[in-house]
Amino acid sequence: xxxxxxxxxxxxxxxxxxxxxxxxxxxxxxxxxxxxxxxxxxxxxxxxxxxxxxxxxxxxxxxxxxxxxxxxxxxxxxxxxxxxxxxxxxxxxxxxxxxxxxxxxxxxxxxxxxxxxxxxxxxxxxxxxxxxxxxxxxxxxxxxxxxxxxxxxxxxxxxxxxxxxxxxxxxxxxxxxxxxxxxxxxxxxxxxxxxxxxxxxxxxxxxxxxxxxxxxxxxxxxxxxxxxxxxxxxxxxxxxxxxxxxxxxxxxxxxxxxxxxxxxxxxxxxxxxxxxxxxxxxxxxxxxxxxxxxxxxxxxxxxxxxxxxxxxxxxxxxxxxxxxxxxxxxxxxxxxxxxxxxxxxxxxxxxxxxxxxxxxxxxxxxxxxxxxxxxxxxxxxxxxxxxxxxxxxxxxxxxxxxxxxxxxxxxxxxxxxxxxxxxxxxxxxxxxxxxxxxxxxxxxxxxxxxxxxxxxxxxxxxxxxxxxxxxxxxxxxxxxxxxxxxxxxxxxxxxxxxxxxxxxxxxxxxxxxxxxxxxxxxxxxxxxxxxx
Amino acid sequence: xxxxxxxxxxxxxxxxxxxxxxxxxxxxxxxxxxxxxxxxxxxxxxxxxxxxxxxxxxxxxxxxxxxxxxxxxxxxxxxxxxxxxxxxxxxxxxxxxxxxxxxxxxxxxxxxxxxxxxxxxxxxxxxxxxxxxxxxxxxxxxxxxxxxxxxxxxxxxxxxxxxxxxxxxxxxxxxxxxxxxxxxxxxxxxxxxxxxxxxxxxxxxxxxxxxxxxxxxxxxxxxxxxxxxxxxxxxxxxxxxxxxxxxxxxxxxxxxxxxxxxxxxxxxxxxxxxxxxxxxxxxxxxxxxxxxxxxxxxxxx
Numbered sequence: 001x002x003x004x005x006x007x008x009x010x011x012x013x014x015x016x017x018x019x020x021x022x023x024x025x026x027x028x029x030x031x032x033x034x035x036x037x038x039x040x041x042x043x044x045x046x047x048x049x050x051x052x053x054x055x056x057x058x059x060x061x062x063x064x065x066x067x068x069x070x071x072x073x074x075x076x077x078x079x080x081x082x083x084x085x086x087x088x089x090x091x092x093x094x095x096x097x098x099x100x101x102x103x104x105x106x107x108x109x110x111x112x113x114x115x116x117x118x119x120x121x122x123x124x125x126x127x128x129x130x131x132x133x134x135x136x137x138x139x140x141x142x143x144x145x146x147x148x149x150x151x152x153x154x155x156x157x158x159x160x161x162x163x164x165x166x167x168x169x170x171x172x173x174x175x176x177x178x179x180x181x182x183x184x185x186x187x188x189x190x191x192x193x194x195x196x197x198x199x200x201x202x203x204x205x206x207x208x209x210x211x212x213x214x215x216x217x218x219x220x221x222x223x224x225x226x227x228x229x230x231x232x233x234x235x236x237x238x239x240x241x242x243x244x245x246x247x248x249x250x251x252x253x254x255x256x257x258x259x260x261x262x263x264x265x266x267x268x269x270x271x272x273x274x275x276x277x278x279x280x281x282x283x284x285x286x287x288x289x290x291x292x293x294x295x296x297x298x299x300x301x302x303x304x305x306x307x308x309x310x311x312x313x314x315x316x317x318x319x320x321x322x323x324x325x326x327x328x329x330x331x332x333x334x335x336x337x338x339x340x341x342x343x344x345x346x347x348x349x350x351x352x353x354x355x356x357x358x359x360x361x362x363x364x365x366x367x368x369x370x371x372x373x374x375x376x377x378x379x380x381x382x383x384x385x386x387x388x389x390x391x392x393x394x395x396x397x398x399x400x401x402x403x404x405x406x407x408x409x410x411x412x413x414x415x416x417x418x419x420x421x422x423x424x425x426x427x428x429x430x431x432x433x434x435x436x437x438x439x440x441x442x443x444x445x446x447x448x449x450x451x452x453x454x455x456x457x458x459x460x461x462x463x464x465x466x467x468x469x470x471x472x473x474x475x476x477x478x479x480x481x482x483x484x485x486x487x488x489x490x491x492x493x494x495x496x497x498x499x500x501x502x503x504x505x506x507x508x509x510x511x512x513x514x515x516x517x518x519x520x521x522x523x524x525x526x527x528x529x530x531x532x
Numbered sequence: 533x534x535x536x537x538x539x540x541x542x543x544x545x546x547x548x549x550x551x552x553x554x555x556x557x558x559x560x561x562x563x564x565x566x567x568x569x570x571x572x573x574x575x576x577x578x579x580x581x582x583x584x585x586x587x588x589x590x591x592x593x594x595x596x597x598x599x600x601x602x603x604x605x606x607x608x609x610x611x612x613x614x615x616x617x618x619x620x621x622x623x624x625x626x627x628x629x630x631x632x633x634x635x636x637x638x639x640x641x642x643x644x645x646x647x648x649x650x651x652x653x654x655x656x657x658x659x660x661x662x663x664x665x666x667x668x669x670x671x672x673x674x675x676x677x678x679x680x681x682x683x684x685x686x687x688x689x690x691x692x693x694x695x696x697x698x699x700x701x702x703x704x705x706x707x708x709x710x711x712x713x714x715x716x717x718x719x720x721x722x723x724x725x726x727x728x729x730x731x732x733x734x735x736x737x738x739x740x741x742x743x744x745x746x747x748x749x750x751x752x753x754x755x756x757x758x759x760x761x762x763x764x765x766x767x768x769x770x771x772x773x774x775x776x777x778x779x780x781x782x783x784x785x786x787x788x789x790x791x792x793x794x795x796x797x798x799x800x801x802x803x804x805x806x807x808x809x810x811x812x813x814x815x816x817x818x819x820x821x822x823x824x825x826x827x828x829x830x831x832x833x
Contacts, residue, residue, distance in 0.1 A: 105621070105660070181660055182621050271656040272623075276630035280623075286631060290620065374618040378671070381582050381612035381684075382635035385604040529584040532616065 003117035007125035011099045012132075018098070019133040022091040025466055026084050027137055030158070031144035032478055033080050037072035039479040054078065058344070061206035061308065064217075064226050073150040073231030077158055080474070081230075086198050086222045088137055088166035092130055093190035096173030099126035102183035104263060106373075113262065120254055123174060127250055130170035138163025154231030157239075161225025164242035168221040169194055171249025178256035181265035188297055195301055197222045202308060221245060283384055287392040291363055295400045298359050302352065302404055306411035309348055310429075345412060346495045349432050350472045352408050353490050354465065357440035360401035361447045361461055367393040368451060368458060374532040386525040390448075394517060397444055402437045409433025432496035438509040439490035443468075445516030452523025455530055464489070533560050534593075535682050535713045536581065541590035543576055543737075550576040552737035553590070558715055558730075560681075563708055565728035566717040573737040574717040575615055578684050581715075582612060595682060608637040611675035615686040615717075617667040619659030625670040626655030632674040644677040650699050665691035676703055683707070683714045689723060701727055753787035755811045756796070760784070761804030771796060 033040075041050055054066040064082040068074035100123050103109045109122050142159025146152055169190065176189040201220035207213035217223045221242060228238045260266055279285050367390065370376045379389060413429030447461040468488040475485040485491075492505040536558035543551040551573045558564040568574050579585045581594050583603030592599050597606050619628055633639030648655055651669045662670065668691045675683060683704075689697045704714060704727055718724050724731060725745065732742040741748060753775060764784045769777035773792025778785050788796055793810075800808070 269658050269661050271654075272627070272658055274624065274626040274655040276627040276634075280627060280631060281634040283635065290622075374614060374616060375620060377579075377584060377614055378617075378632060379635065380584055380603075381607060381614075382632055383604050383607045383637055384635050526586075528586055529579075531579065531584070532618065 002121060003112075003115065004121045004124055004128075007112065007117065007121050008128050011125045011129045015095065015099060015129065019091070019095060019129075019136075021462075021466075022088075022095075023133060023137045023140065025470070026088055026091075027140035027144055029080050029084055029470075029474060030076050030141050030162075031148040033474065034072040034076040034145060034148040034150055036478040037075055041069075041075070050075075057206040057208075058309070061202040064201065064223060065205050067226075067229050068232050071231065072148070073145065073154050073158070074229075076145070076150075077226055077230050081158065081162070082201075082222060082226050084141075085162055085165035085225045086194065088134065088162065089169035089172075089194045089197075089222060090191065092134060092166040092169035093173040093176075093194060094187060095133060096126050096130045096170050097177050097183050097186045097190060099129060100174065101177035101180070101186045104177075105181070105183050110262065120257060123177075123253060123257055126177075127170055127174050127253070130173070131167055131246075134163045134166045134170065137166065151231060153234060157228050157230035157234045157236065158225070160239055161228045161230060161242075164239055164246070165221055165225045167246045168224075168242045168249065171246045171253065174253035175249055175256065178253055178260060179266045181263065181267070181269060184293070185265075188293070192297075194222070199304065199308070283379065283388055283392045284395070286379075287396050291366060291396050291400065295359075295363065295396070295404075298400075298404055299407055302355070302408045303411050305352075306408045307415065310412040311415040342497055345429050345432060346498050348412065349409065349429070349436060350490065350495070351469070352433070353405065353436035353439055354469045354472055354488075356401045356405050356408070356437070357443040357465055357468070357489075359404055360397045360440045360444040361465065363397035363400055364393055364444055364447050364451070365458065368455065368530070371530040372532060376529060377531060380529060386529075387521050390452075390521045390524045394444075394448060394521065398441060398517075401440045401444065402434075405433045405437040405440065406430060428497050431501075435496055435501070435506050436490055436493050438506055438513060439488070439493055441513035442489040442509050442516070445513040445520070448520030449516045449523070450520070452520035452527070455527075533596075534558060535560050535562075535595055536564075536715060537591075537593040538577070538581075539591045541577070541580065541592055542588045543573075543580060543585060544588050550737055551580070551587070551590075554734070554737060555739055556732055556742070558713055560713055561708070561711040562730060563704065563714045563716065563728045565724035565731040566715055566734065567719065567721070567724055567731055568717075568734035569719060572734045574734060575686055576737075577734070578612070578686050578715070578717060581684065582607070609680055610682040610684060611636060611678045611680045612684045613668070613671045613675045613686060613688045615690065617664075617671040619662065619667050619670060621660035622658060624656055624658050625653060625662065625666070625673075628659065628670055629655065629674040629677070632671075633678055636674075636678050636680070638679065639674075639677050640679055644673065647673045647677055647703070650703070651696060663691070665693065665696065668692060669696070672700065676707070681712060683712060683716075685714060685716045687718055687720075688716070689718075689720060697723070753789050753813065754793060755785070755813070756788050756793075756808070757785040757810075758783070758800055758808045759806045760800075761806055764803065768796075768799065771799070 050069045051066070054060070054063075054069060063078055066074070066078040069078065100109075103122070112122060113119075138159040138161075140159075141162045142155045145155035145158055172193050173186070173190045176186045176193070177183075180186045180189060197220045201217045201223040204213055204216035204220065205223075218227065224238055224242050228235055256266060280289055367376070370379075376389065380386060409430040409432060410426055412433070413426035416425035417423055443461060443464055446464060447458070450458050450461055468490065471480075471485050471488055472490070489509065493509060494500065494502045494505065534557050536556060538554055538556040541551050541554040541556075542549070554573065554577060556566075556577065566574055566577070576585065580587050580592060581599050583600045583606075586600055595606055595609050599606065619625070623631075629644065630639065633644070647653075651673060653666060653669045653673060657666075659667070668688065672688060675685070689700055692700060701723070704716075707714065714727075716724065716728060728745070730742070730744050731748060732739045733748075734740070760782045763781055764779050766779055768774070768784060769779055769786065771792065773789035774796060775787045775789075784800075786796075
């Protein structure tokens with residue numbers, strides 16, 4: 001462990017903005033939701049209706065089962081707690097892989113290891129910084145809830161759970177970083193584990209009361225914070241589950257690291273072709289090959305999510321008959337839909353539209369990474385013009401994200417179509433998803449423009465994405481002013497089928513996106529290449 | 533006709549001046565050594581020539597065209613090997629060679645196979661599993677197997693072992709016979725000495741010396757060591773054109789300007805020379821002198 005202090009400080013310094021942005025974004029959500037409790041519950045005419053809503057399988061699948069909705073604290077745990085813990089898990093996986101495997105892959109760790117640094121010191125530093133970030137998140141959540149006027153004991157339980165659930169995924173990231181030799185694969189594997197955990201608890205929580213399936217939720221780490229029942233009976237012993245699992249995973253990561261060579265993973269890299277396939281022999285072919293993995297991962301993830309949500313939507317109609325007052329709440333989310341199912345679809349499509357923008361920006365920003373790694377230099381020293389290289393990435397990002405929208409929309413309506421024997425619901429949700437796709441293109445346009453002219457400020461596009469995600473997820477629930485909630489690239493687009501189809505905003509947002517892209521590619525052709 | 537003509541080139545990165553009025557000419561069919569310490573501006577010069585960076589002022593012509601405006605067309609006629617080759621981790625060496633060759637406009641199949649053999653490179657391994665030297669070989673095979681007029685090689689042998697370095701020299705020598713021009717940046721002096729027709733020495737963004745090896749040696753001194761039958765008169769050390777003289781009883785050593793050699797030898801002969809060695813300066817010494825050169829342009833005494 002020699003050199004650990006120095007390494008930990010280095011990791012902290014190099015990743016402070018990464019962690020700070022994640023932590024502040026997440027920590028604000030819980031107190032804000034608690035403070036808005038009256039605004040949310042008031043229109044429902046009391047908590048009785050809320051109980052019925054929360055008991056609905058779809059809502060349970062998305063947010064987990066509620067245990068007490070009569071006060072702001074436990075309501076917040078139900079409404080945003082599990083979701084926040086899951087998002088914190090993303091931070092944990094990305095953060096640990098970033099400091100451990102990514103640095104090793106880029107050769108930075110080798111430089112450090114050649115100094116007076118113990119074999120496990122770099123991984124320990126990565127884990128410690130990741131755990132510290134989780135602890136800070138937990139502290140901020142607890143402090144924020146106390147500041148919002150909630151009981152201290154419950155807030156401490158909530159904060160501890162919010163720190164320990166992502167801590168498990170610090171361990172998961174540390175293990176996957178040992179298994180694969182590429183950071184990309186380690187991230188993918190870690191996030192797949194997180195996605196599986198979320199899916200497992202969605203399936204478990206959607207099951208009827210008394211069903212044995214419900215117990216499966218205990219196997220999903222993302223559910224453990226809520227299972228503590230903060231502000232309820234506070235089952236502190238549940239916190240031992242994430243604490244123990246984290247310790248086991250970190251120990252496993254160290255054991256695995258001791259068994260492998262520096263730079264290698266546990267999965268041996270297989271030999272490949274000695275000649276390139278004809279499909280690889282162009283810039284477009286190369287970019288498609290490089291992006292294939294992450295695009296497929298997204299498509300599978302979104303597809304499973306769409307089918308899951310779509311198959312649960314039928315239960316809404318029965319519930320609507322039971323409690324008409326629910327319409328008020330879901331209409332606020334769903335922009336005033338007549339049918340509750342429509343409102344649900346509209347709300348969901350709004351969130352997924354922003355996720356699709358994340359995909360688009362991620363696919364595009366691979367170009368920046370290619371410059372940073374010196375791959376772009378190799379390509380641009382051949383007869384490839386800058387504009388062609390940029391356009392190849394742009395096409396994959398634009399087509400890939402639009403295809404993701406279409407896939408999500410189609411699969412969301414598919415179960416409903418199958419049960420009704422009518423293609424209309426599927427076409428409806430497909431259309432609803434596709435008219436929102438230009439919003440992702442506009443965000444992509446902003447990313448391209450920044451990359452072409454102000455590559456140092458490329459991160460600004462994530463601020464747009466983060467803002468939009470916050471607004472569509474909780475903006476309307478928090479009762480924020482309408483103009484503020486509508487300050488996103490998607491707000492001007494028609495929310496089908498609730499609103500009338502209107503081609504003018506769809507076409508003008510698309511046109512604006514194309515203009516930004518063209519300007520960005522032009523700027524990229526004119527500036528110095530960023531070199532390793 | 534010159535394949536590279538650079539005049540008064542300036543490139544700044546913020547407040548750092550990377551190239552400070554650089555002049556460089558490489559003739560067709562010439563192997564030109566581009567010699568300088570780390571950070572002198574070698575890679576920046578090559579990247580300006582490739583149109584990856586835009587010069588702030590000065591002119592640069594490459595194969596008769598503008599390296600910035602005509603970049604893509606010009607790149608069909610040249611091949612480049614960067615100093616630090618990074619490959620895509622998931623692509624095999626063979627795939628990268630084929631891809632870069634195709635993007636450059638075509639690859640000589642027979643030569644590809646021959647070079648793989650000569651460099652002892654396994655094309656089925658993936659980028660993430662190659663060592664630095666093997667990554668460099670991938671880029672070298674891709675460049676050398678292309679039918680181009682000009683090779684831009686940025687410290688191409690930095691990761692190669694001596695055996696592979698020898699292979700590399702041999703291939704470049706064969707290429708010279710074909711009339712292919714090469715700009716070879718290096719701080720491995722023996723490599724430049726063995727390969728290059730002409731050399732430009734760059735320091736702090738300027739070319740401080742340029743010429744054939746013979747011309748450059750002309751500017752330098754010969755190391756003379758001699759042993760005598762009788763004690764050496766101290767006056768020898770004071771002769772004009774004799775530097776760093778060390779007189780120790782019956783031995784004498786000094787660095788002597790070429791013009792002063794004749795005079796010195798005629799004075800040594802009567803002393804009864806027992807042994808005499810004179811060594812021409814290596815590029816190492818040339819290089820050290822320029823490396824130590826201060827900003828005022830004076831050389832080390």
